[in-house]
Structures are given as structure tokens and as C-alpha cells.
Amino acid sequence: MAGSNRNLLVLPGDGIGPEVMNEVRKVIAWMGKKRAVGFDIKEDVVGGSALDKHGVPLADATMKTALEADAVLFGSVGGPKWDNVEFDKKPERGLLRLRKEMDLFANLRPAKVFDALVDASALRPEIVKGLDIMIIRELTGGVYFGEPRGVTTLPNGEKEAVDTQRYKTSEIRRVCAVAFELARKRKNKVCSSEKANVMHTGVLWRQEATRLHEESYKDVELSHMYADALAMQLVRWPAQFDVIVTDNLFGDILSDEASMLTGSLGMLPSASLGAPDATGRRKALYEPIHGSAPDIAGKGLANPIAEALSFAMMLRYSFDLGTEADLVETSIENVLAQGYRTADLLGGKSEGVKKVGTQEMGDAIVKELDRLV
Numbered sequence: 001m002a003g004s005n006r007n008l009l010v011l012p013g014d015g016i017g018p019e020v021m022n023e024v025r026k027v028i029a030w031m032g033k034k035r036a037v038g039f040d041i042k043e044d045v046v047g048g049s050a051l052d053k054h055g056v057p058l059a060d061a062t063m064k065t066a067l068e069a070d071a072v073l074f075g076s077v078g079g080p081k082w083d084n085v086e087f088d089k090k091p092e093r094g095l096l097r098l099r100k101e102m103d104l105f106a107n108l109r110p111a112k113v114f115d116a117l118v119d120a121s122a123l124r125p126e127i128v129k130g131l132d133i134m135i136i137r138e139l140t141g142g143v144y145f146g147e148p149r150g151v152t153t154l155p156n157g158e159k160e161a162v163d164t165q166r167y168k169t170s171e172i173r174r175v176c177a178v179a180f181e182l183a184r185k186r187k188n189k190v191c192s193s194e195k196a197n198v199m200h201t202g203v204l205w206r207q208e209a210t211r212l213h214e215e216s217y218k219d220v221e222l223s224h225m226y227a228d229a230l231a232m233q234l235v236r237w238p239a240q241f242d243v244i245v246t247d248n249l250f251g252d253i254l255s256d257e258a259s260m261l262t263g264s265l266g267m268l269p270s271a272s273l274g275a276p277d278a279t280g281r282r283k284a285l286y287e288p289i290h291g292s293a294p295d296i297a298g299k300g301l302a303n304p305i306a307e308a309l310s311f312a313m314m315l316r317y318s319f320d321l322g323t324e325a326d327l328v329e330t331s332i333e334n335v336l337a338q339g340y341r342t343a344d345l346l347g348g349k350s351e352g353v354k355k356v357g358t359q360e361m362g363d364a365i366v367k368e369l370d371r372l373v
Helices: 017-034 048-054 060-068 092-101 115-120 169-184 200-216 227-236 248-261 305-317 322-337 358-372
Strands: 007-013 040-043 071-076 106-112 132-138 150-153 159-162 189-194 221-226 243-246 269-276 282-288
Touching: 007 017, 007 060, 017 071, 017 305, 017 358, 060 092, 071 092, 071 305, 092 282, 106 169, 106 248, 106 305, 115 322, 132 169, 132 248, 169 189, 169 200, 169 243, 189 200, 189 227, 189 248, 200 221, 221 227, 227 243, 227 248, 243 248, 269 305, 282 305, 305 322, 305 358, 322 358
Parallel strands: 007 040, 007 071, 071 282, 132 243, 189 221, 189 243
Antiparallel strands: 106 132, 106 269, 150 159, 269 282
């Protein structure tokens, strides 16, 4: 595939987004120079920076570019500067619009513990060593999008807020299918999670996951677990899981919990995928799961690894460049093994550790890529 055929939209966003994206640009440039993997890159604003420039968290022209791109590489959005803007203009609505209009219904969030970071986890090393799980979160349905929603004033003057949790058969089946397909390439186990004991959407979710399994994926091991029980099991014995599939709200919560098994939000990438088109191509957006971290923005302290691993996921899932993705992941693993740590990874340890900032970590990754090839 010629470089000119890979169209990439880069949206650094707010807070630490531009800083971590700068480091990934070094990796992108390295790919072009050393591996002849080139990209046609367009860059634009999103979130608070788009609000400042266009008065909306995502301009229509940016949305159009995103729909035409082969992949979108995203930074982060939000910050205290925009805390008081009206709800429909909050920076986060820019990301929600991208997900909705690109129909990115499956959010893949790996939680992998690198050997060098076993001590950074809040859990005992024997519980997390070698951990490698994947949480698949349904991303375009559920309570974050369901109507009716809003706040109304009742006749007696008090306020009432309503959010609606909705799921259709097709929405459940398509995200579960992604989970089963992915499990086949991993340890062949799927745990589907909901609250079928108290929610109608949970009852339907369990029925449809079971039905799809019976019809097409009997070779994959399927289990079910209530979301609250799963939250507990994730910290008790996370290695029992391989692929976890769940709805939008529970997926949001459980994937953040799983991320802390790894020791830092700054380590975790994510991929959001749409349905394959006639050519087999899926629309896709890749982003670190950490937020915009306004408290450290502009200080050169942010960990760029999650953004770099998001780029690796992009190489793997959007461009079928598994070898190049492995190179990025191996270089990061090696840099960590050499003792390089950004502030979020220190965990009180100073022995044998090289404390570095955002740029130094990015440079170390590129230097290690050079060494690997």
C-alpha cells in the first residue's frame, strides 16, 4: 500500500493531547523513513480547542474529514476552562459526535501488564504478572445516547433528571460478534457482562449474546457475569478473563478499573471500530484512555506511551501492519525494561529507574526502534 493511500486524521485536542501526540509524530516519521510506511496526514482541532476556534466542539468540516479518513488518531479533550459551557457544547461532545457519526460501536480496551511495571500495579505482583485482557465496550448505544434524556422542572418546583438505557438486538449482536472474533485470536474465552438481575436491557443482552454464541461461535467459551460481580473479580483474580464484552456504561467503568491493574492510565490505548464496509474496511478511531490531565498539561510530564500504543493498534487493525505494530510495542516494552519512567509510573520507586519527561520518553522509544531494526 503506497503511503499516499493511507489517510490519517490527527486530532490532538486539549490538555496533554498535543504533547503526547508530538511524541507519536516521531514514531510516525520513523515508520515513513525506516519502514516505508507512509501516511497522508491531515490535522485539525477538536474539543475545547475547536470550541475556541469555531464555537462548537467539532466543526462539520472536521467531521467530514474524519468520515473520509482511513483512521483517526485522537488525543484528549476537556479542561476546567470549558467547565461552564452549556451541555451541548462541552468539549466531550466532540468525541461523542465522532463516535456516533462514524458509527464506532465497538471500543477495544486492552489491559496488559508489562513485566517491568508489575510493581506499579496497586495489586500484588503474583495477581497481575503477565495479565493480558481485552474489554470490549459497546460505544454508540445505551444510557449515554438513549432518549428521552434531560432535566425538567416538576409542578412542585423540584427538578427531575432522566437518562434512558436502550439496546436493540442488532446493537448487542454486532458488538458480541466482535468479541467472539477477537477471542478466537486470543485465548478463546468471552465473558459477557450486564445486570440481567435488575435491568431489562441486561436480560435482552444475555439472551442475544447466548443466541449468537449458539448460532455462530460454539467453539468459543462463553460465560456471563453481573457487572458488579465482575468489578469485584477484576481486582480479586483478573487472570481468569480473556475478552470481556459489555454495554456502554459498564464498559466505561470496568475498563477504567482494569486500567489501574496496569499501574497507570498513561499506559492504556484504545481502538473504536465501526462495521466493515463492502471492501472490508472499518471506520476507526484510536485514542489513549487517559483524559486531558489539565493539572499537568504544558509541563512536559505526561506519559506518551498510551498514545504510542494507540498508534500501534491503528497499524494492526486499520492497516494490517502487524509486524510494525509489534515493533512499536516491543520498543516500549524494552524502554520500560531499561528503567525509563514518566512520573505516573514511578510508584515510589527510585532504584534503577530513569525518571524522564514526555519528550525524553518519546525519544527513547524511537531510539529503541532504531536498535530493533
